[in-house]
Amino acid sequence: MEKQLSTCHQNILPYIHNTPVISSNYFNKITGAKIFFKCENFQKTGSFKVRGALNALKHLTDSKRLNSVVTHSSGNFAQALALAAHKFGIQSYIVMPRNAPKVKKEGVLEYGGVIIECEPTLYDRERTARRICLEKGATLVHPSNDLNIILGQATSCKELLEVHPNLDYVLTPVGGGGLVAGTIIAVKYYGKSTCRVIGGEPFQVDDAYRSLRNGAIESNSSTNTIADGLKTNLGEVNFPIIRDGIEMIVRVTEDEIVKAMRLVWERMKIIIEPSSAVAVAVLTKKKKLFHEKKIGVILSGGNIDVDDLLYRLHQNSIPRQEAKNERGLNNERNR
């Protein structure tokens, strides 16, 4: 699979950014580790998803004459597929729930995608996508449960390991499983033999954690998390890769997600979305494990709807007193 990953990277490189890797004295100090943040928030379309989308379409165009593609997504894969299709000169149809954030719809339109609105249920999303397949002769592209998607997502960690080959751990958020599965593959071929992958997942949507524990793909009965990119389940393609390759999945609370996101905003001056902050929250939660280690963190994306997020942050704010105590401690430590 190393050859496949290498070819994939060559194929998509002309269309993506080899995103910067940055470090932060602040995070190094509070964790006692040496941390390298791979900034997929600066990737085209604002997330890593465009990597997988490009690789999937590259393979589709190689294997058949392709008129159009369709997917259903309320999030980053929508823009990613629209851009990838645009690059290959094919039409994309994006099935989006009618209540999807305006900023995400705008992204799809900018890249020339056609939005098909549906009801905000998984049932109606899938039904609408199937209808478009029939009506338009469009090929369905799944956002995470597809080996070409997984290999595309692997290229982010591959790039990170090309500049920092000696990482001890790589952290990613876990949603549909494409990024974490790809990261496991990249670590296998480009990391040192002892390098391990750790996934972060919100307690509120801990389907992957439960899937690993129970040995079968689980779903979530509710999806009440600020990490809107992590609500989906694993699939039968990525689940075995994750099951066999991951070190552990660490679950984090909504408060821990918000706090991690704010620390990145305030200390690193970059915008990450809540789903990305899940991996950062693991960093501070498990800092004993990471002491004096070299850690890669995939900052998966930076697409936020400022208005909406500001409102939710305000609602989710850590109680003032708690924040104050913690800050006091940090000051002591840094002096």
Add this chain to the structure above:
Amino acid sequence: MEKQLSTCHQNILPYIHNTPVISSNYFNKITGAKIFFKCENFQKTGSFKVRGALNALKHLTDSKRLNSVVTHSSGNFAQALALAAHKFGIQSYIVMPRNAPKVKKEGVLEYGGVIIECEPTLYDRERTARRICLEKGATLVHPSNDLNIILGQATSCKELLEVHPNLDYVLTPVGGGGLVAGTIIAVKYYGKSTCRVIGGEPFQVDDAYRSLRNGAIESNSSTNTIADGLKTNLGEVNFPIIRDGIEMIVRVTEDEIVKAMRLVWERMKIIIEPSSAVAVAVLTKKKKLFHEKKIGVILSGGNIDVDDLLYRLHQNSIPRQEAKNERGLNNERNR
């Protein structure tokens, strides 16, 4: 003065970041210009101010045995002087209004500065700083009206011109005048002969605009702006440099500032503070002037108090309908 600026840069380089210069397809597209953003938000202490503080202290330590320094600041210069003093191994006393944002006070403490609280009036700030000078034998350092400070701030634009020597315009926000005066000096020695400096200033605190019009330093009767770094007046050291060297000062509304800041957050995925957004707002406001030109923009800082800012953004939000119309237009243009 070219020699002085060059020496200044050499002196402070070991202590600062040569901050990245980034571009944005989105801003290039909406302005029709080629824009290079100099990211002082990624500078140590989160703003350009550390450049001037380091140069001022370098000269003070060269010229006299220095026990301690003092300044009064509610903002970025407080942290900057604390860090600079720490680097040179001297004690800093920072006079801050007791209602200054917690995040700014924390920054000062982290760098080993001692905070002296005062009443939130200019009178009490100056009085308290004078008292500390007497009590501690501390040397007063002014945040903007000092040639060494100005030369320090000039190094940001110098670095920008070293990688992009052919800029037609350089934009900066205008507060106390140190950054814009320094930028004028850097352009004089390192820019092409036709390169011009344009300042951005909020209508709410347009003292520099009025100072230029009236030929004498003006002050503001009220300071009701979200751009909290731009409330101070010019001084007698930087005013003549600005008067003789600036192309114009463009005033922007509070809505224009908020909108520019949100565009940078959403499109470039980096955090800038409202004062920095003033220069970005000029970019979109004067885009006819900038058509097909090469523009440098000094993103002066990224220090935000998330809680407080979120609240204010929510208050200042552009009416939904207006935002919608504008977004619609952009989509048309990009398709």
